[in-house]
Amino acid sequence: MTRRDLITFFTLSFMWSLSFIFYRVGVPEFGSIAFASLRVLFAGATMLVFVLLNPKNRQGIRTKWKLLTVVGLFSTAIPFVLFSFSAQSVNAGVLAVLNASVPMMSGFIASTFFNDKLAKKQILGLVIGVIGVIILMSENLVGEGVSGSGLLPLGYALLGCVGYATGANITRNYLQDLSPIPITAGSIIIASIVMLPIGLYEFPYGKSISLQAWVSVICIGVFSTAIALVFMNQLIKNIGPTRATSITLVIPIFAIFFGYILLNEALDIFAIVGSVVILFGTYLSLNLSIKGLIRS
Numbered sequence: 001m002t003r004r005d006l007i008t009f010f011t012l013s014f015m016w017s018l019s020f021i022f023y024r025v026g027v028p029e030f031g032s033i034a035f036a037s038l039r040v041l042f043a044g045a046t047m048l049v050f051v052l053l054n055p056k057n058r059q060g061i062r063t064k065w066k067l068l069t070v071v072g073l074f075s076t077a078i079p080f081v082l083f084s085f086s087a088q089s090v091n092a093g094v095l096a097v098l099n100a101s102v103p104m105m106s107g108f109i110a111s112t113f114f115n116d117k118l119a120k121k122q123i124l125g126l127v128i129g130v131i132g133v134i135i136l137m138s139e140n141l142v143g144e145g146v147s148g149s150g151l152l153p154l155g156y157a158l159l160g161c162v163g164y165a166t167g168a169n170i171t172r173n174y175l176q177d178l179s180p181i182p183i184t185a186g187s188i189i190i191a192s193i194v195m196l197p198i199g200l201y202e203f204p205y206g207k208s209i210s211l212q213a214w215v216s217v218i219c220i221g222v223f224s225t226a227i228a229l230v231f232m233n234q235l236i237k238n239i240g241p242t243r244a245t246s247i248t249l250v251i252p253i254f255a256i257f258f259g260y261i262l263l264n265e266a267l268d269i270f271a272i273v274g275s276v277v278i279l280f281g282t283y284l285s286l287n288l289s290i291k292g293l294i295r296s
Contacts, residue, residue, distance in 0.1 A: 001286055005238050009286075012231045013247050017254030019224040021262055026216035027087075029209050035217055036084040037199030040076060042221025043229075044192025047185035060182030061189075067174050068186030075167025076191035076229075079160035081198065086157040096252045098157045100133040103249065103285065105165035107242040114173050118242060125284025126242075129249035132281050136252050136274025164248075168241035171233060180233035188226060239286075246285045249278050 027035045051057045061068060087095060104126050110116035118126075167187075175183050235244040253275045260267040 001239050001243065005235065006286075008231055008235055009244075009247060010250070012228055012235065013250040013254050015224050015228040015231070016247070017251050017258060019220050020255040021258055022216040022220040022224065026213045026220070029204070029207070029213040030217065031202060031204055032084040032087050033081070034199060034202040034204060036080040037195045037202060038217045039221045039225055040080060040188065040192045040195040041199055042218055043225035044189045046222045046226040047181075047188045050181050051185045051189070054181070056179075057182045057185055060178045061186040064175060064178060064182075065186060065190075067170065068183065069190050071167045071170055071175070071183070072187035072190035073194065074163040074170070076188060076225075077194040079163040080191075080195070082156040082160035082163070086153040086160070089153045090157060094154070095157055096136075096255075097130070097133050098154065098161060099248050100130050100252075101158070102161045102164045103242050103245040104130070105161055106168050106245045109165055109169045110172075110240070110242055114169060116240065116242075122242070122285050125281045125286070126246065126249075127281070129246065129278050129281030129285055132274050132277030132279075133249060133252055134274075135270055135277055136256065138270045138274070165241070165245060168236050168245050171236050172241045176237060180230045180237065183233045184226065184229045188229065243286050246282055249282050249285070253278055 023035065030038065051061065083095070090098075107118045107123070107126065111118060171183060232244065232247075235247075238244075256267065256271050256275075
């Protein structure tokens with residue numbers, strides 16, 4: 001892993017963590033499912049511009065449209081819908097911990113189906129990282145973690161995580177000859193077509209939506225989805241699906257930090273200790289070498 005990859009990794013963590021802020025602003029007005037649908041639609045519109053401006057991107061999508069359809073469904077459309085349903089009865093702490101299981105799932109898929117084995121150091125790092133997320137989100141895990149229909153919402157979230165892990169492995173193993181832009185454009189545009197009827201059905205017609213809510217859904221679609229997935233697909237190609245999806249361990253750190261800075265949320269000792277544990281686990285899971293990074 002080069003220094004450039006590491007910068008991309010943390011930049012992407014920053015971009016995705018902002019989605020938590022956007023969700024908190026927009027979801028109360030749009031509703032979780034309508035907000036997720038609009039997120040994908042704005043992301044699809046953004047990537048459509050890249051497709052129209054560059055014939056090479058269109059050619060790449062035409063040659064790999066079947067695989068891009070699978071990636072779009074598994075990495076975007078299905079997980080977004082599943083997490084939207086889950087978020088209606090599962091709190092943020094539980095969702096963050098479940099989301100942190102993505103790199104483990106990705107590693108299992110990679111080693112089982114693609115013979116891409118993880119080193120013991122990386123496995124240990126993933127376990128430590130998940131423990132750090134549990135510590136970080138411990139306050140949100142206490143009390144009413146799940147309401148409503150019991151384990152079913154947890155199953156939705158876990159299936160969404162399986163989708164993320166599957167899509168990342170398909171991208172690494174079958175789309176290496178495409179650049180990140182046609183991969184992202186093809187998969188998101190296809191996902192936006194799938195999400196369009198859901199968005200139309202769930203949109204809160206007749207309700208007054210504030211400018212802040214519209215800005216939040218546009219920003220999460222353009223920056224925290226379209227542009228962020230371009231970086232993610234590049235990262236998957238460079239360092240592999242398991243190390244790339246380890247980003248789910250770091251995102252809660254940024255999310256809590258921005259919640260503290262922008263929303264005046266509490267920052268306690270668990271957040272600090274959990275963040276340190278996560279960073280140590282991430283260091284191991286990425287199989288980093290300080291000397292190698294300095295040389296690069």
